[in-house]
Amino acid sequence: MRMNCSSDESCRTSRCLRIALCVVAGIGALGLAVMLLWNWLMPALFVGVPPIGFWQALGILALSKILFGGFRGGGHEYWRERRQRWAKMTPEEREQLKAQCVSRWGRWCASGREGEKRPPQA
Secondary structure: OOOOOOOOHHHHHHHHHHHHHHHHHHHHHHHHHHHHHHHHHHHHHOOOOOOOOHHHHHHHHHHHHHHHOOOOOOOHHHHHHHHHHHHHOOHHHHHHHHHHHHHHHHHHHOOOOOOOOOOOOO
């Protein structure tokens, strides 16, 4: 049974907290993985390369994201495909997609653009 709590403020807050906790845990896990891989491989492969700490590993992870692109693998291409898909939709398909979004995410899905309907806020 799926619980729909889009109108319940405490449920929405707990969902946001869970998502934030997962994001922090994921970043921490990626940083730990970079640190462990660096400390395992780099000193063995290159003489004189010192081991790094956790914060340095997070810095390397951030630097690699800046230099080599996002973690999703597509970056701008992902959004370009979304815009092309949206442009090919009929007005009925667009309204159906908007309705699905609002029913799933509630008011968080509202775009805030002028002239568009927003779901009523409690």
